[in-house]
Amino acid sequence: MILSNIETIPGKNITRFYGVVSGSTVRAKNVGRDIAASLKNLVGGELKGYTELLNEAREEALHRMTQQAESLGANAIVNVRFSTSSVAQGAAELFAYGTAVQVE
Amino acid sequence: MEDAMGIAVLQVGIPLALLLLGYFVGGAVERRHYASIQERELRWRSLPAVNFRTVPGGWIVDDATLVLGNVVISVDYFKRFLAGLRMLFGGRVKVYESLMDRARREALVRLKVETVERGYHALVNVRMETSQLASGRGGSGVAGIEVLAYGTALKLRTPPT
Secondary structure (H helix, E strand, O other): OEEOOOOOOOOOOEEEEEEEEEEEEEEEOOHHHHHHHHHHHHHEEEOHHHHHHHHHHHHHHHHHHHHHHHHHOOOEEEEEEEEEEEEEOOEEEEEEEEEEEEEO | OHHHHHHHHHHHHHHHHHHHHHHHHHHHHHHHHHHHHHHHHHHOOOOOEOOOOOOOOOOOEEEEEEEEEEEEEEEEHHHHHHHHHHHHHOOOOHHHHHHHHHHHHHHHHHHHHHHHHOOOOEEEEEEEEEEEEOOHHHOOOOOEEEEEEEEEEEEEOOOOO
């Protein structure tokens, strides 16, 4: 599966469009990471636990999107976009969407 | 009487200690982060990263893939306190400006590192997205901001030197 965030896959031709595919996941922070982060909040700097958490969650959303595209018979997704929204206090939704296509 | 004194000392002392900790340690953390960002920006300077939506003419592309770089970063206790004061009077909140700047540049550098590590040569359509992590307990101010940088990495037939 080839992904890109432009309207084409450079070096290849799009032969068929399958429509929009999407994948999302909602994640909550865990207490351990929350305590570590609130201590880190005193001195500032990177909150590594959260960086990893969001990274994993986004991979999951991409994976779900890819699975949906595969089930349609696509071999690439173009114009992939991301969106993050906070659903509730301490929980965030990570959403990825794009257009599933067949490329040659 | 002594108890009341003790409590008053604690009530003033703890925030004061946190302010000092934030000022000295937080300041050092920020300076070190900026030094590290500048060093890595220089190292990856030759990697073309553009936000055009199309591949610049003359580039022959062999392979393309989506790459991501993200970072979650927060301000220290002292800066949050200063920003709180600033909210009373309005105007430019310098401490958050540097926070956003550091986060964006860090995310972009990570995007470039990811591109190079996976064996790609250039980036097109670089986009950035910022989101705020809700602070627990409905607490004061920002718990942290996340910046995500993403783009399409290209493998070129004749890599730029």
